[in-house]
Amino acid sequence: MHFTLGSPWFLLLLLLLPCFFWCRETDRSFYVSKLDWAGKESSLLSWKQWFKILIFTLMVIALTKPFVYESEGNQYKKGRDLILAIDASGSMAQSGFDARNRFSSKYEVTLKLAKTFTQKRYDDNIGAVIFGTFAYTASPLTYDLEALEYLLDMTTVGIAGESTAIGDAIMQSIRTLSYGKAKNKVIILLTDGYHNAGKYSPKQAVAEAKKLGIRIYTIGIGKKSDYDAALLQTIAKKSGGKSYSANSAEALSAVFSEISKLEPSRIRGENYLNQRLLIFFPLIIVIGLLLLWIFRQERGRE
Structure with a gap:
């Protein structure tokens, strides 16, 4: 079995990954009575940031249309x-x-x-x-x-x-x-x-x-x-x-x-024999991660 990508140019979207750290969200004001109570967690250490990166990466992989095919007789x-x-x-x-x-x-x-x-x-x-x-x-x-x-x-x-x-x-x-x-x-x-x-x-x-x-x-x-x-x-x-x-x-x-x-x-003959798309695997993982995100958000509101 051989592995290849149907649309590998979508991997260029991974060049946007630094934006998860360098691109700032819209400024929001928070008021606290003591500065010590304000968190100083770095974005590099934030699990939420890495969670978003993982979901984005998996979606890009799905766009590249990964698939496997048999090598015997494909030529x-x-x-x-x-x-x-x-x-x-x-x-x-x-x-x-x-x-x-x-x-x-x-x-x-x-x-x-x-x-x-x-x-x-x-x-x-x-x-x-x-x-x-x-x-x-x-x-x-x-x-x-x-x-x-x-x-x-x-x-x-x-x-x-x-x-x-x-x-x-x-x-x-x-x-x-x-x-x-x-x-x-x-x-x-x-x-x-x-x-x-x-x-x-x-x-x-x-x-x-x-x-x-x-x-x-x-x-x-x-x-x-x-x-x-x-x-x-x-x-x-x-x-x-x-x-x-x-x-x-x-x-x-x-x-x-x-x-x-x-x-x-x-x-x-044909270039690929018994082609099998793998696009559903990263999509299933993305759906699972999104459900986990929603579950944690709901628990945080309780």
């Missing part, structure tokens, strides 16, 4: 840099992919299952690339799964054009992965079509991925006759990944379940 998370490259071309608007909801398009079902997949990957740094005629990064690598889902929900079929640029999708995924620090980098490519657009060929993109040690898992959506199964198998094989086919929502869910068993790696 790293186990996981990988992972990109979902999702086809949003015109053919993904076809319905009937999900037997329980035949009115949903292939794209809608794919997004839904992709979000379910990411929700269980707490240790991975995940991003998303959407592609059609061109490819773009819909979400950079992030641990914020809610933000990732929000950004995916903003995408629609045709947002990147009607064609299918598989080569560009892989290259854009590689660019997005370049900002991550994990040793294990993975692309999950989902498509229901043939490569027929874009600046880069799948061969160029796969060669670049292989050079950087990035594995590509390919998933063909729909009937095998609808997409280039041979190309997807080649992409996966040459990059060290695996190729899957999913002709239904149920099959796609099973594919995601298998991919979720990828081996984890270490990646930089």
